[in-house]
Amino acid sequence: MISVADAREHQEVLLSDLKALVEIESPSSDKSSVDHLAEFLASRLEYHGGHAQIHIAEGFGNHVQADFPGVSESKPILLLGHIDTVWELGTLKQMPFRVADGRAWGPGVLDMKGGIAVAIHAMALLREHKVPHAAVRMLFVSDEEVGSHSSRAITERLALESQAVLVLEPGQGLNGAVKTERKGVGVYEIRVTGEAAHAGVEPGKGASAIHELAYQVGVLDGFTDPHRGLTVNAGLIRGGTRSNVIAAEAWTEVDVRIRTAADGRAIDSKVRGLRPRNDRCRIEVTGGINRPPMERTDKVVALYRKAAEVGRSLGLKIDELPTGGGSDGNFTAALGVPTLDGLGVVGEGAHAVNESILIDQLAPRTALLAGLIAAL
Ligand SMILES: [Zn+2]
Structure with missing residues (x-):
């Protein structure tokens, strides 16, 4: 079991990974920038033991998949996220990545580069502490903010091969509730x-x-x-x-x-x-x-209960909330694959100039994700 204290040991490196991810700007509309981030991320995932591959997308940025072997025979767990942001190139000049007031600030830090950094370090912790877990697949798409047209088929195919989908979009509100229902x-x-x-x-x-x-x-x-x-x-x-x-x-x-x-x-x-x-x-x-809507089905609720239980064992209270916003979790839930969303970082100001995350919550979220992976 990975404790919050274990995850805390990774906080500095996690923050520097996050800084690197944010400082490669990646608006959905700029293929060469997004592709650059895809390459960078693939190399980070390889470094942490994943087998990475790039899905080439015409007219959109490329998508990154990384497979981490597991010890059990059960189906893989899909960790789902996106590398694109709503921020145009040059935003960093007005909104540079910075750490201040207990928060990290910058374009895409919350939605959802923070979630990518958390996922990388959850896997790194599981490996470091030799915690057995099912195979894990990560998929980071490049067109989520513009409707996921080029990635939807890949997301759906991988979801159908998985036992569960954990979506790394930010949690809801400043207590980071996970999302069990999306319109x-x-x-x-x-x-x-x-x-x-x-x-x-x-x-x-x-x-x-x-x-x-x-x-x-x-x-x-x-x-x-x-x-x-x-x-x-x-x-x-x-x-x-x-x-x-x-x-x-x-x-x-x-x-x-x-x-x-x-x-x-x-x-x-x-x-x-x-x-x-x-x-x-x-x-x-x-x-x-x-x-399609992500409905709060029995499968979704069962996955949430498991996350809440892992949270309790870490001393965390994990609430659930519905949201009106959509994500790629809508696609996977609609296929009947158990899906839990909002497992990424905690903060506020997605798509807004005050976009920021709570640094203190990085370790708890990383431990929660690692614990949930180990529990599935
Ligand atoms: Zn997002």
């Missing part, structure tokens, strides 16, 4: 085509795409059902050319969140079923549900 996410583009006309001279000739779309946004708003945790948000809207022209085109992009797969199917058919109020307008809907 599913849908994104739709709704395009309305009307007929242009002079708004003053021949208003009757026109059919306003903007007026039609405004009406449809009201309809979409009516689909929101807070009791079911179902939300619809028209987050972007565009249309028209000038105020004295009846608009021929209008467009919106809509974010949908659902708690259950059944709600996903229902809202999908409602959005696709939008019909124009003005029959001279046309509505075209594209997109769909791109992350």
